[in-house]
Each structure stands twice: as structure tokens, then as C-alpha cells.
Amino acid sequence: MARATVHDLANAAGVSLATIDRVLNRRGGVRPATIEKVEQAMARLNYRRDLAAAMLAKQREYQLVFLIPTGVNTFMRNLATEVARLADLNAAERVSIRVIEVPPFDDDTLALALNGLEGTPLTGVAVVATDNALVRQAIDRLSVRGVPVVTLVSDVPGSRRAHFVGIDNSAAGRTAASLMGRFLNGRKGRIAILAGSMLLRDHAERHFGFERVLRTEYPELAALPVIEGRDNAAVAEEVLGALLDAHSDIIGLYSLGAGNRGVIAALRKRGLGQKICVIAHELTDHSREALIEGTFDAILNQDPGHEARSAMRVLRALTDGQPIDPGQERIRIDIYLRDNLP
Amino acid sequence: MARATVHDLANAAGVSLATIDRVLNRRGGVRPATIEKVEQAMARLNYRRDLAAAMLAKQREYQLVFLIPTGVNTFMRNLATEVARLADLNAAERVSIRVIEVPPFDDDTLALALNGLEGTPLTGVAVVATDNALVRQAIDRLSVRGVPVVTLVSDVPGSRRAHFVGIDNSAAGRTAASLMGRFLNGRKGRIAILAGSMLLRDHAERHFGFERVLRTEYPELAALPVIEGRDNAAVAEEVLGALLDAHSDIIGLYSLGAGNRGVIAALRKRGLGQKICVIAHELTDHSREALIEGTFDAILNQDPGHEARSAMRVLRALTDGQPIDPGQERIRIDIYLRDNLP
DNA sequence: CTGAAAGCGCTTACAG
DNA sequence: CTGAAAGCGCTTACAG
Structure with missing residues (x-):
């Protein structure tokens, strides 16, 4: 027998379609006895x-906005590409996605962009956020207005964002330290740490997790103070190069931000590619090549395609009240x- | 302005809804000139x-069948659980899923079960297959009848299955060897390899990948002949125990099949948990615990939830002709x- | 608190 | 090769 419809339900319960709908969607305004009848029929x-x-x-139409930092950062570019693909693939499911690019490392402009969303019709926002008071306030404002916000890649825990779509960054840092410790296997020496900016929460968390495991489980490895490459290849190459030149006892490098091209260049120029154990983040054309020919020893990655899809699914579920x-x-x-x- | 509907299209092109539908779905039987008009309107x-x-x-109703081996194998049980969850979550999307449990390691019964599907209404089959002629023939028969088949976890490359949902098992084996080689870092000794059965293609491929990397990149590590534990904890404990007793120079173990409980027991009983580098497959309650307390050094995993969802998506796309x-x-x-x- | 009727944007026989 | 009409299983004003 075919599956039951609302009509069957209405017949079986002896009520109208409208009442069936009210019970189904818990709209209220139905006598308990009637609800009971309908539920039994169901x-x-x-x-x-x-x-x-x-x-x-x-x-229902889903109007989603994704805020993503621009720039030469390959990972963010890949993320934007994946979001664009998603928009295309889901047009038939009544979701339309707008990508807004914002300058990186700029709290004020990001907050402004979030606040600027007020006018537009909107059912959800995904944002690669910085953890800043203005940004937090802008996120909270949207949330209070009833627009669900998810943070992407980097979280803002103090805010009213409904969900975080991204990896556990402390765990990523811990994993990097474990791999480094095991690959180095008892050797003594210094470990360089290159971040994009310690003002980025994801970078700070990776660093925290890394140091924690390094100090407690691999005391023979001494972490140098973090240096910052601003997620920019040129800057990364310069600061890392200077550090490598200053310390000849560096045996490991944890590159926890972007700017892999600069990292690779700095290592190659000094012939250190095979000598130093390097753990980097994000699989890109450059990092892949470095891994294959041995300059990098491992890459930790978050899949931008998964993140884009997950953000969309979560935002949809949130507006539908679905789990x-x-x-x-x-x-x-x-x-x-x-x-x-x- | 709201999005266009088939009615708008019909008006704009000056044709009927039926013609719009014919063009949209490429059903043919439409004059080229008419097609052109419609496409311009679109x-x-x-x-x-x-x-x-x-x-x-x-x-459209999707009637899917999943064939999964029964037994005490935790991974397969988890997979069946995930499929059941999926069935529940997708009932509202007109997909109904039936799980059929089959005995493990039994080609004939599996082929029989596949052939027995003939009568039932069916839009797709996912099967954890063995790579056997009878099974291959049964898969081909379904495919030829127009029922798309996807292989799950273990592939049958010679068959007409439409897609394989699972990991690259050679790559998994290679990865295990690399981790082992790097963790052991120059130490010399023997490596034990425990499979479920070398008649299972996924196990054979893992073994191949593992040996390949071990022999070419870590010649200081000598692989012992594979032993088989039938994916059963008791058998695994016994055969592994015997091997460990016979060779005192084993410094690594690659457990590439199921039966982790037996592996853990064999190692603990001999106080070898921390001494031998162990890489195992599939994250379960037992393997997780062994990883945390150090008996296992790494676990390679395939996510049964992802596999179940992927099989469903692929089967749906296949019957819809979607990419x-x-x-x-x-x-x-x-x-x-x-x-x-x- | 409940119901009758119209409508969402497609597809499907059926007729011509 | 083309079209008019009904229908898929819900939800939504609107009326009472």
C-alpha cells in the first residue's frame, strides 16, 4: 500500500487538512483531544x-551570505571557490548564496560588513570571523534579529553564533606536536613556529595545543617564540629566513598559518628542505608539491568543500528548525x- | 522579482507547459525551432x-538495499547502524532503505542474496562485496537490468558496479608503512602483519601498499608473512599470540583487518603494548582506548557514517541522472x- | 478551536 | 510535434 498522506490522516482522524497541518507543525490552537486523535492516526x-x-x-527561499577574507591566501581562495560551486549546485533547491569578500586582519571593516547586512533579505550568515568586540557585537545583533550566524574556520566563542564550522584547532596543534615529536624521535633541538597572526583565534589555538604537547611530552624539543608571517608568502619568507639564519640548531618547523610558498622558498634557499622536520597547514598546490618531494613531512588540512557544504546545511537546518x-x-x-x- | 516558473517560460516562449517540460527534460519529439525558443526564454x-x-x-520513490556482513565485527555493526539512522532521517525524502545482513566470507550466499533481489521493487543496491566470480555475475545482472549497484568498503573492479564507496586501500597500506617507518625511525627488526583474510580485496590491497613502501623505503624493517585472524577477536588473539611467541624481534605490527580486541589482548598478555609500534584500522571503542593508553600508535579509519551517506547520495544521483x-x-x-x- | 478552498511549480497521461 | 487539464502532498490565508 502507498504511503499515507495528509488526506488519509484527515479521513482517519475525522478532521480537516488544516487541523492536520496544525498538529504536524505544532502550531498550537488545537484541542488536546483533537491532537490525540491525529497522533493516533499518524x-x-x-x-x-x-x-x-x-x-x-x-x-521557502534561503538567502545566505558568506563573508570570506580576500587576498592571496590560497586556502581562502579555495574556500570562496567552493562556496561559489555550492551556490550553483543548490540553485534548484531554492538556496541563493552571496559571497562578500572582506580584507583580512581588519576587525572594523568586517564588523561594518556584518552590520551592513541589515537591509537585505537574509536567512543566514556564515563568516570567517576575527575574535573582536565589534565583530562579536555585529554577530550578536544579527542573531538577536533572528538571522542565524555560523562562524567558519575561526570561531568567536563568546558570541551568539549558532554553530562553528571548522576544525578543533587546539587538537590540530596537539597533533602537529605529536607528529613532530615522533618523527624527530628523541633528537634534541629547537622548533620554529610560524603563525599568520597571533590575533587570529585559530592560529592562537593551534599554537596553544602545539606548545602544550611539546612541553609535556617532548621536553628535548624547545620551541622558539612564535614569529608572524601575516599569512603572506613574502613576509613569511623574510621572517622565517631571519630566524633560520639566527639559529643553526632548528630541527623542526610548525607552520600553522598560510604563506606556504614563502616557507618553502626560505627552506630551499638554505638547503634545509630535507633537514628540518616541517609540519604545515592546508593542502594547496604548493604544499602538496613540497610534501611529495620531502620539504614538508606532513600537512594538516581542513577541507574547504566540506566546510562550505556544512555551513550551508547547518544554516538551512537552523532556519527550518531541523536537527x-x-x-x-x-x-x-x-x-x-x-x-x-x- | 520572483524567480521564473515553467508558466513564465511557457508565456515567454509562446508554447504550452508540456512542451516546456519536454525541452527541460530533453524528452525529444520537439521541433528544433521550438527548442530554441524555449532555451532563449530560459x-x-x-x-x-x-x-x-x-x-x-x-x-519518485527510492528503494535502496544495503547488503552488509553480519557477525561480531564492530566496524560492520557500526556501518549497519549508520545505514539504519540514514533510513530514518531520509524517510521524508521518499527514500526507503532495507538492510540485508549476510554471513561474512561467504561468496555463494552473497551471490544468492544479490540474485534474490530480482523480484523486489528496487532502485539501487549498495553491497559490501567479496571479489568473486559469482558475486561479480550477480552485480552485473542487476546493473544490466538497470539497477545501479555501488560497492561499499571493498571494491569489485571487474564488475559493472557504477561506483565504489570506500577508501583507497593501497594508499591506506602505504600510509601505515610510512607512519611505521617514521615512528620506528631507523630501528631494525621484524614487522608482523595481521589481516582478516587475504581473500578480501580491501585487505589484500592494504597489504600490497604496506609491503611496497616498507620494502622500498624502510629496508631495515622486515615484514613477516601475513597471518589471518578472520576478523574475529578470538582467532586474531591466537594467531598473533603464536607469532609473537615465535619471534622475539618483532618491533612493529600492522593490523589491517578487524579483530582489534584480540590484538589488544595478545599484546597486553605479553606486556608488549608499549614496546611494539602498532598501527591498526577502524576507530571503535576498543581501538580508541588502546590508542589513548598507548598500546596502539595510530589508527587508520574510514567513517561509516560518510560511507552510508555517500552510497545513498550516489545511488540517488544515479537514478536521477544527476552528476x-x-x-x-x-x-x-x-x-x-x-x-x-x- | 476548526474547516473549505486555493495554490506552490512541476510532470503526466491523454487527445489531437 | 503540441496542448489543456489534472494531480503530486503539503501549507496558507480566510471565514466561521
């Missing part, structure tokens, strides 16, 4: 709602060696 | 079809250390 007929029909009747599947939305820390490269 | 109005409406009108997103459907080899455990 159970008896094994009723399962048809989502496609509901979507059609509701005429979120934590297993599906957990963004994993991919570990790439030369052998499991995709 | 472009002019920026038409995007509404999937929910199409689904509703088509009344598959390779990035989304690639099942990754998760590497877990104690530090990035979920």
Missing part, C-alpha cells in the same frame, strides 16, 4: 511527511603524508 | 528549476593519533 498509518511537498507549499547531525557536521583534521594524498 | 528569464516541485510531481560530486564522495583515510580523536 501512528496507525505510519505517516511520514513528504519534505518536497512541504518545501513547495511553503515557498543537526553532529557526526556529519564535524570537520575533521585531515593528516596528509605523501602516501595518502588525494 | 536564458532571458534566468530560469532555475525547482527540485522540490519536480520531486513531488514525479512521485556526482567527486570531492564530496571521496572517502578519506582518517589518521587518528591520541591527539585528534573525535
Whole structure:
């Protein structure tokens, strides 16, 4: 027998379609006895709602905005590309996505961009946020207005954002330290740490996790103070180069931000590619090549495609009042060696 | 202005709805000139079809069957659980999923189960297959009948299966060897290899990848002949125990199949938990615990939730004639250390 | 608190 | 090769 519809339910319960709908969607204003009748009919007929029909009747449109920092940062560019693909693939499901590019490392402009969303029709926002009071306030304002906000890649824990789409960055740092410790396996020496900016929460958390494991589990490895490359290849090459020149006892490098091209250049120029154990973040064309030929020893990665899809799914579920599947939305820390490269 | 519908298209092109539908879905039987008119209207109005409406009108039902080996194998149990969850979550999207449990390591019964599907209404099959002629024939028979088949976890490359949902098992083996080689870092000794059965293609491929990297890149490590634990804890404990007793120079173990409980027991009983470098497969309650307390050094994992979802998506796309997103459907080899455990 | 009727944007026989 | 009409299973004003 075919699956039951609202009509079957209405017949079985002896009520109208409107009442069925009220019970189904818990709209209230229905006598308890009537609710009871409907629920019994649902159970008896094994009723399962048809989502496609509901979507059609509701005429719901999802208007999503993604705020992503611009610049030469390959990872962010890949993320923007994935979001654009997503927009294309989901136009048929009534979701339209707008990408707004914002300058990196600029709290004020980001807050302004968030606040500027006020006028537009909007059902959800995903933002690669900086953890700043103005930004937090802008996120809270949207949330209070009823627009769900998810943070992407880097979280703002104090805010009212509904969800964070990204990896556990402390865990990533800890993982980097474990790999480094095991790969170096008892050797003594200094470890360089290159971040983009310690004002970025994701970078700060990676650093925290890394240092923690290094100091407690691998005391033979001494971390140098973090240097900052501003997620920019040229800057990264310069600051890292200076550090390498100043310390001849560096045996490991944790590059926890962007700017891999600069890292690779600094190492190659000094012939240190194979000598220093290097763990870097984000799989890009450059980092992949460095991994294959041995300049990098491991790459920790977050998949921008997964993050884009997850943000969209979560934002949709949030506006539909649907549950979120934590297993599906957990963004994993991919570990790439030369052998499991995709 | 609201998005264009088929009605707008019909008006703009001066044709009927039926003709619009014929062009949209390339059903043929339309004059080229008419097609042209419609396509121009589509472009002019920026038409995007509404999937929910199409689904509703088509009344498409997806009837999927998943064939999964039974037994005490925790990974397979988890996989079956994930498939059941999926069935529940997607009932509202007109997909119904039936799980059929089959005995493990039994080609004939599996082929019989596949052939027995003939009668039932069916739009797709996912099967954890063995690579055997009878099974291959059964898969081909279904495919030829127009029922798309995807292989799950272990592939059958010679068959007409439409897609494989699982990890690259050779890459997994290579990754295990690399981790082992780097963790052992120059030490000399023997490496034990425990499989479930070398008749399983996924196990054979892991073994191949592992040996390949071990012999070419870590000649100081000598692999012992593979032993088989039948993916059963008791058998695994026994055969591994015997091997450990016979060779005192084993410094590494690659457990590439199931039966982790037996592996853990064999190691603990001999006080070898911390002394031998162990790489195992699949994150389960037991393997997780072994990783945390140091008996295992790394776990390679495939996510059963992802595999179940991916199989469903692929099967749906196949019956709808929709494209598959390779990035989304690639099942990754998760590497877990104690530090990035979920 | 409840119901009758129209409508969402497609697809599907059926007729011509 | 083309079209008019009904229908898919919901939701939504509106009326009472």
C-alpha cells in the first residue's frame, strides 16, 4: 500500500487538512483531544511527511551570505571557490548564496560588513570571523534579529553564533606536536613556529595545543617564540629566513598559518628542505608539491568543500528548525603524508 | 522579482507547459525551432528549476538495499547502524532503505542474496562485496537490468558496479608503512602483519601498499608473512599470540583487518603494548582506548557514517541522472593519533 | 478551536 | 510535434 498522506490522516482522524497541518507543525490552537486523535492516526498509518511537498507549499527561499577574507591566501581562495560551486549546485533547491569578500586582519571593516547586512533579505550568515568586540557585537545583533550566524574556520566563542564550522584547532596543534615529536624521535633541538597572526583565534589555538604537547611530552624539543608571517608568502619568507639564519640548531618547523610558498622558498634557499622536520597547514598546490618531494613531512588540512557544504546545511537546518547531525557536521583534521594524498 | 516558473517560460516562449517540460527534460519529439525558443526564454528569464516541485510531481520513490556482513565485527555493526539512522532521517525524502545482513566470507550466499533481489521493487543496491566470480555475475545482472549497484568498503573492479564507496586501500597500506617507518625511525627488526583474510580485496590491497613502501623505503624493517585472524577477536588473539611467541624481534605490527580486541589482548598478555609500534584500522571503542593508553600508535579509519551517506547520495544521483560530486564522495583515510580523536 | 478552498511549480497521461 | 487539464502532498490565508 502507498504511503499515507495528509488526506488519509484527515479521513482517519475525522478532521480537516488544516487541523492536520496544525498538529504536524505544532502550531498550537488545537484541542488536546483533537491532537490525540491525529497522533493516533499518524501512528496507525505510519505517516511520514513528504519534505518536497512541504518545501513547495511553503515557498521557502534561503538567502545566505558568506563573508570570506580576500587576498592571496590560497586556502581562502579555495574556500570562496567552493562556496561559489555550492551556490550553483543548490540553485534548484531554492538556496541563493552571496559571497562578500572582506580584507583580512581588519576587525572594523568586517564588523561594518556584518552590520551592513541589515537591509537585505537574509536567512543566514556564515563568516570567517576575527575574535573582536565589534565583530562579536555585529554577530550578536544579527542573531538577536533572528538571522542565524555560523562562524567558519575561526570561531568567536563568546558570541551568539549558532554553530562553528571548522576544525578543533587546539587538537590540530596537539597533533602537529605529536607528529613532530615522533618523527624527530628523541633528537634534541629547537622548533620554529610560524603563525599568520597571533590575533587570529585559530592560529592562537593551534599554537596553544602545539606548545602544550611539546612541553609535556617532548621536553628535548624547545620551541622558539612564535614569529608572524601575516599569512603572506613574502613576509613569511623574510621572517622565517631571519630566524633560520639566527639559529643553526632548528630541527623542526610548525607552520600553522598560510604563506606556504614563502616557507618553502626560505627552506630551499638554505638547503634545509630535507633537514628540518616541517609540519604545515592546508593542502594547496604548493604544499602538496613540497610534501611529495620531502620539504614538508606532513600537512594538516581542513577541507574547504566540506566546510562550505556544512555551513550551508547547518544554516538551512537552523532556519527550518531541523536537527543537526553532529557526526556529519564535524570537520575533521585531515593528516596528509605523501602516501595518502588525494 | 520572483524567480521564473515553467508558466513564465511557457508565456515567454509562446508554447504550452508540456512542451516546456519536454525541452527541460530533453524528452525529444520537439521541433528544433521550438527548442530554441524555449532555451532563449530560459536564458532571458534566468530560469532555475525547482527540485522540490519536480520531486513531488514525479512521485519518485527510492528503494535502496544495503547488503552488509553480519557477525561480531564492530566496524560492520557500526556501518549497519549508520545505514539504519540514514533510513530514518531520509524517510521524508521518499527514500526507503532495507538492510540485508549476510554471513561474512561467504561468496555463494552473497551471490544468492544479490540474485534474490530480482523480484523486489528496487532502485539501487549498495553491497559490501567479496571479489568473486559469482558475486561479480550477480552485480552485473542487476546493473544490466538497470539497477545501479555501488560497492561499499571493498571494491569489485571487474564488475559493472557504477561506483565504489570506500577508501583507497593501497594508499591506506602505504600510509601505515610510512607512519611505521617514521615512528620506528631507523630501528631494525621484524614487522608482523595481521589481516582478516587475504581473500578480501580491501585487505589484500592494504597489504600490497604496506609491503611496497616498507620494502622500498624502510629496508631495515622486515615484514613477516601475513597471518589471518578472520576478523574475529578470538582467532586474531591466537594467531598473533603464536607469532609473537615465535619471534622475539618483532618491533612493529600492522593490523589491517578487524579483530582489534584480540590484538589488544595478545599484546597486553605479553606486556608488549608499549614496546611494539602498532598501527591498526577502524576507530571503535576498543581501538580508541588502546590508542589513548598507548598500546596502539595510530589508527587508520574510514567513517561509516560518510560511507552510508555517500552510497545513498550516489545511488540517488544515479537514478536521477544527476552528476556526482567527486570531492564530496571521496572517502578519506582518517589518521587518528591520541591527539585528534573525535 | 476548526474547516473549505486555493495554490506552490512541476510532470503526466491523454487527445489531437 | 503540441496542448489543456489534472494531480503530486503539503501549507496558507480566510471565514466561521
